[in-house]
Amino acid sequence: MRLGIDFGTTRTRVAAAIRGNYPLVTFRAGRDHAxxxxxxxxxxxxxxMVFGLRAEAVQYDAEWALLRSFKRLLGDSQPDTMWKVGGVELPLLEWLTRFLASLRLDLIHRSSLEIGQRDRLEVMLGTPAHANSNQRFLTLEAxxxxxxxxxxxxxEPSAAGIEYAHRYRKVDLSKRREHVAVYDLGGGTFDAAVICMAENRHDVVSSEGISRLGGDDFDAVLLELALADPTLPPPSAVSYSRLLTLCREAKEAITPNSRKIVVDFGQVDPALGEAMVPVMEFYDRCGPLISHTLQATEAAMRAGLGAETEELSTLGVVYLVGGSCELPVLARALRERFGKRVRRSPYPSGATAIGLAVAGDLEAGYVLSDRFNRHFGVWREAEDGQRIVFDPIFSKETRLPRPGEPALVVGRRYRPVHNVGRFRYLECSALRDRTEPAGDILAWQEILFPFAADLAGQRNLKTVRIQRDPAVASHAIEEVYRCDAHGVVEVTIANRSTGYARTFRVRDVSVAADAAETGSA
Known part of the structure; x- marks a missing residue:
């Protein structure tokens, strides 16, 4: 069984590839509830500990501690990062694995799929376009x-583009207008991507993203407005996350004809009762969030199509996907900006999962060419150590290899100056003056590599003082970086003069610390 799984911030959706059809999988949440x-x-x-459906069943029970929107935490975490939920503390990777193991069991026993315990579940996964390498690794590993x-x-926006092509390409696109801009607003992140579509081949030509903007932020706006109701008493010691859940449910009940939003806080605190928020007041407060997504969308269009948005003659459609796109004000704002080009998926919440299922179906024949969404590189010393410069190893918009294609390979060669090499890697969304990281920046912990021969066997190089060493000035050092189809990067650092080499997964420093040593290549 092949599945597309969109691991979401608030909700995870699954679609199946079944003889050319790609239905969303339903789960039995109760006797008569799916x-x-x-x-x-x-x-x-x-x-x-309970997960998924069982966790939802106790979400309003005060005796239970909850962890919501944990996908948002992955970008700033390592596999050994500890998460504490109530009185239970475990490594992040253990929590994530247990959640996904529960998903797998419920797919077998509580879903619309007809599968057995021993059936293989082959999955195509989605990640935010601007997820860093560590987040991708954690998702894959779990x-x-x-x-x-x-x-x-x-x-995720690439998968949504495939769902669009599967559903609409022959209707909306032509040889003159062959580009689709995907506007993907999920629960925790926003992504925009411009995709060129020709027959069954799709090329992602540009993308922009906001890693901390999604439906959760709209929920927080509504909660702030609701608690400001002067008729409400101060809330008791009710979990903030439970109040946010009530706001999410109230937000999702908004229709184009709604005038007021009713938030029933009485479900968790009878003293609070109901709060009333005018829809237009909520929309006004959401304006800056929506403007931020429009700016990112326009930036992706300029980067991919090389023109101002008024002159996008090759743009066929602006396609709205993601659960948060069901908020009526979003479609309205996008139509005011992009006119009749705007089309919302009939299944905005499920479009990514459906696209992933299509992409995973070998008989569908879709071929996607995706790209780096951040600059990846390392800080280096220049001018005899007088200046630090950023060396981009893989630049933003570099095309990723397709599944089955050889990995991308980039090399560096030089002669060292110090006894130990200190490699400080980072990812950034932009470069200023081509050498200075800017925009959204994620710095990784450093990797240490011994250039001096007498340090080659020492495992803990953190205790070694880094200093200039004339003895290594004649050594030849080579770095070889490999990036696979998932966007995960490994580096092999080799001292060609001594034959000593080590391979590191740059995506995760804790893995790098245990990297295996190899002989000379």
Whole structure:
């Protein structure tokens, strides 16, 4: 069974590839209740832990501690980062694996799929377009540990573009207008991508993203307005996340004809009762968030199409996907900006999962060419150590290899100056003057490599004082970087003069610390 899984901030959606059809999978949440999504939720009570559907069943029970929107935490975490939920503390990767193992069991026992315990679940995964390498690694590793057979990973707006092509390409596009701009507003992130579509081949030509803007932020705006109601008493010791859930439910009930939003806080605190928020007041407060997404969308269009948005003659459609796109004001704002080009997916919440299922179906024949969405590189010393410069190894918009193609390979050669090399890697969304990281910047911890022969066997180089060493000035050092189809980067650093080499997964420093040593290549 091949599946497309969109691991979402608040809800995870699954679509199946079944003889050329790609239905969303439903889950039995009760005797007469089915959901076309799986709750991205963890709950604990004492030493008990429940996930997904079982966690949702206790989400309003004050005895249970909750962890919501944990996908948002992945970008700033390492596999050994500890998360504490109530009284239970475990490594991040363990929490994520247990959640996904619960998803796998519920796919077998509580879903619309007809599969058995021993059936292989081959999955195509989605990640935010601007997810960093560490987040991609954590997602891949947790799915594999949970028993899924991962066949590939696509950026979420790219997958949504495939869903669009599968549904509409012959209707909306022509040889003159062959570009689609995907506007993807999820629960925790926003991505925009421009995709060139020709027959079954898709080329992602540009993308922009906001890693901390999504439906959660709209929920927070509504909560602030609702609690400002002067008729409400001060809230008691009710979990903030539970109040946010009530606001999310109230937000999702808004229709184009709504005039007021009713938030029933009485579900978790009878003293609070109901709060009333005028829809237009909520929309006005959401204006800056919406403007931020429009700016990112226009930036992706300028980068991909090389023209101002008024002159985008080759743009066929602006395609709205993501659960948060169902908010009526969003479609209205986009139509005011882009006119009749705007089209919302009939399944905005499920478009990415459906596109992933199509992409994973070998018989569908779609070929996607995706790209780096950040600059990846390393700080280096220049001018005999007098200046630090950034060396971009893989530049933003570099095309990623397709599944089955050889990895991207980039090399560097030089002669060292110090006894130990200190490699400080980072990813950034922009470069200023071509050498200075700017925009959204994520700095990794450093990797240490011994240039001096007498340090080659020392495992803990952090205790070694880094200093200039004339003895290594004649040594030849080579760095070889490899990037696979998932956007995950490894580097092999080799001292060609001594034959000593080590390979590091740059995506994760804790893995790098245990990297295996190899002989000379």
């Amino acid at each position: 959901l076309d999504w799986y709750p991205s939720l963890i709950a604990t009570c004492g030493d008990r 799915f594999r540990r949970a028993g899924f057979d991962v066949v590939g990973m696509l950026n």
